[in-house]
Amino acid sequence: MANVKTRKAPWKVGVLFSQSGLTAIVERVQLNGVMLAIEELNERGGILGREIVPVLYDPASKAGRYEFLSERLLGSDGVNVIFGCYMSSSRKEVLPVVERRNGLLFYPTLYEGFEYSANVIYGGAVPNQNSVPLASFIFGNYGNRLYLVGSDYIYPRESNRVMRHIVRQAQGEVVGEEYLPLDASKKMMEKIVSDIKSRRPDAIFSTVVGDGTVKLYQAYKDAGLDPRSMPIASLTTSEAEVMSMGPEVAEGHITAAPYFNTLETPASTAFVGRYQRKFGGEGREVTGCCEAAYFQTHMFAQALKRAGTQDTETLRKALLGAEFDAPQGTVRIDPDNSHTYLHTRIAKVDREGRFVIEREVANAIKPDPYLVYPALNDWRLGLRRATLEDSQHTAFNE
Amino acid sequence: MQKGHILKSLRSLRAMVIHPPDNQGQELLAQLVRIGCKTETLWPAPKQFFDDVDLVFLEVSETVLRMAPSSLADSGMDRPTLVALTGYENPSVLQGLLDLQPDSVITKPLRPYGVLTSVVMARRIWLERKRLQARVAKLNVKIQNQQTLNRAKVVLMKLYNISEEEAYRRIRQQAMSKRATTVDIARSIIHAADILGDARSKNGGQ
Numbered sequence: 001m002a003n004v005k006t007r008k009a010p011w012k013v014g015v016l017f018s019q020s021g022l023t024a025i026v027e028r029v030q031l032n033g034v035m036l037a038i039e040e041l042n043e044r045g046g047i048l049g050r051e052i053v054p055v056l057y058d059p060a061s062k063a064g065r066y067e068f069l070s071e072r073l074l075g076s077d078g079v080n081v082i083f084g085c086y087m088s089s090s091r092k093e094v095l096p097v098v099e100r101r102n103g104l105l106f107y108p109t110l111y112e113g114f115e116y117s118a119n120v121i122y123g124g125a126v127p128n129q130n131s132v133p134l135a136s137f138i139f140g141n142y143g144n145r146l147y148l149v150g151s152d153y154i155y156p157r158e159s160n161r162v163m164r165h166i167v168r169q170a171q172g173e174v175v176g177e178e179y180l181p182l183d184a185s186k187k188m189m190e191k192i193v194s195d196i197k198s199r200r201p202d203a204i205f206s207t208v209v210g211d212g213t214v215k216l217y218q219a220y221k222d223a224g225l226d227p228r229s230m231p232i233a234s235l236t237t238s239e240a241e242v243m244s245m246g247p248e249v250a251e252g253h254i255t256a257a258p259y260f261n262t263l264e265t266p267a268s269t270a271f272v273g274r275y276q277r278k279f280g281g282e283g284r285e286v287t288g289c290c291e292a293a294y295f296q297t298h299m300f301a302q303a304l305k306r307a308g309t310q311d312t313e314t315l316r317k318a319l320l321g322a323e324f325d326a327p328q329g330t331v332r333i334d335p336d337n338s339h340t341y342l343h344t345r346i347a348k349v350d351r352e353g354r355f356v357i358e359r360e361v362a363n364a365i366k367p368d369p370y371l372v373y374p375a376l377n378d379w380r381l382g383l384r385r386a387t388l389e390d391s392q393h394t395a396f397n398e
Numbered sequence: 399m400q401k402g403h404i405l406k407s408l409r410s411l412r413a414m415v416i417h418p419p420d421n422q423g424q425e426l427l428a429q430l431v432r433i434g435c436k437t438e439t440l441w442p443a444p445k446q447f448f449d450d451v452d453l454v455f456l457e458v459s460e461t462v463l464r465m466a467p468s469s470l471a472d473s474g475m476d477r478p479t480l481v482a483l484t485g486y487e488n489p490s491v492l493q494g495l496l497d498l499q500p501d502s503v504i505t506k507p508l509r510p511y512g513v514l515t516s517v518v519m520a521r522r523i524w525l526e527r528k529r530l531q532a533r534v535a536k537l538n539v540k541i542q543n544q545q546t547l548n549r550a551k552v553v554l555m556k557l558y559n560i561s562e563e564e565a566y567r568r569i570r571q572q573a574m575s576k577r578a579t580t581v582d583i584a585r586s587i588i589h590a591a592d593i594l595g596d597a598r599s600k601n602g603g604q
Contacts, residue, residue: 099509114514115511116429116432116510116511117510117511118510336428336431336432337432368434369432370432370433370434370514371434372405372406372408372409373405373406
């Protein structure tokens with residue numbers, strides 16, 4: 001015990017992302033985002049002279065593992081803060097644990113909204129922040145007859161409810177709506193794609209997640225469909241999925257997200273550069289969810305510095321209303337609901353498999369997790385052409 | 399009222415929280431703001447109730463119930479949707495709930511989870527009850543009208559020695575020529591028969 005006092009004890013934080021299984025493709029990159037931020041913080045001498053030490057577990061995309069491991073983190077590992085979770089089902093497992101033990105979960109993932117817990121800081125987009133901008137881009141450029149396809153769990157079902165409503169406002173039409181199991185076979189994908197082919201929508205709205213994404217886009221390509229006239233528009237297909245499907249399959253398809261690694265601001269370029277140096281490669285697998293994991297870790301550190309303690313109440317006070325110059329631009333934790341003001345960008349995959357940002361909203365959008373029916377004509381969600389000069393991104397520094 | 403309408407109208411609901419300004423009250427208030435209801439708070443409970451409120455949250459404990467505004471205790475058609483907040487499950491509080499007949503209950507300690515579900519369920523039950531109350535009132539009137547018609551028919555049948563169909567036909571004919579409802583005519587007939595009956599029994603009195 002005397003030893004601990006002379007060498008200042010580190011701040012321990014739990015990290016809970018799947019490194020194997022169906023959603024590892026996304027969660028692995030989120031894990032990297034957290035690890036990169038922790039490394040940066042420690043290189044600068046830690047927080048108040050104390051190092052941040054991650055306690056890592058791999059829930060392997062398995063139901064039940066998130067609950068078990070979060071219990072272990074908050075219980076026997078003596079951790080108070082967890083960064084983790086991708087699918088809503090995993091967050092719902094961890095939620096009762098952090099509430100019972102009064103810990104804090106940083107959740108760096110887009111999700112369907114309709115949740116608030118004082119023990120969670122939500123860092124990803126809710127439907128009012130991304131669905132409307134994506135829909136208005138699609139309606140403006142392709143048409144308003146949509147085919148909805150998603151993985152069969154709560155996020156796609158809820159996203160599609162919102163999308164159906166937006167389509168109705170645009171006097172458009174939903175020509176098909178299908179759900180696939182998370183481990184859908186190639187055959188199932190082909191069946192859906194042939195249905196799409198016969199119904200001829202103007203665009204396909206996909207909330208297929210994980211490995212299924214690659215299969216869906218591949219089946220689309222194999223069927224000889226053309227993204228120039230009927231693209232797949234998605235909230236969940238990120239750089240990680242695009243890398244794994246290859247540029248020839250992904251080209252021409254569209255995604256809406258708060259951040260793309262092709263964003264050419266000093267803060268973004270520096271972030272991708274540091275990621276590259278740490279993990280090798282070209283940093284092309286950096287995603288919006290990775291960026292969220294990264295800025296949430298920094299926001300935690302910023303709050304910890306102010307609070308001087310990992311005590312949940314004190315930390316929460318320091319977090320609510322806090323701002324941070326993230327790679328995507330300035331973000332802010334909304335004190336009303338613990339979600340985050342986020343930017344929204346629409347990007348199209350080019351020939352090299354890079355997301356070219358075509359549109360963005362002018363200002364970070366306030367999260368409204370309890371909005372039942374987002375309005376298509378909400379002028380705050382208006383898109384502008386993405387131009388570097390207009391953006392007021394502050395370079396991230398210490 | 400459609401089920402979808404309940405969700406659509408959540409943000410136009412005017413909510414009133416009648417609860418002491420403690421942590422639980424604050425927690426509820428914050429969650430209602432997140433949900434997007436226009437929310438006001440009031441404490442102590444008012445004697446009289448306002449008619450410009452759609453949704454009332456009221457703490458129910460044995461003492462608070464006694465203070466409940468009288469207009470709330472009556473689950474009549476004009477009462478706003480009522481959600482009770484309870485901290486105890488003892489028989490006196492439960493009896494309070496039975497007396498007050500709230501549309502939904504939230505147990506304390508209150509968590510943000512479940513508030514929205516309680517509101518939605520309460521609105522559904524309230525709307526359903528309102529619909530049923532209106533239906534019952536309508537059926538009551540219908541039954542009374544039917545009785546009136548029947549009595550009038552009997553009067554005519556006795557008076558003119560005619561069939562029930564013929565009695566009804568005459569009532570309808572009168573109604574059409576006088577531009578009145580059959581029930582109005584029936585009432586007049588019963589009324590007239592009463593007066594004539596009185597007069598006759600007096601005249602022929604022993």
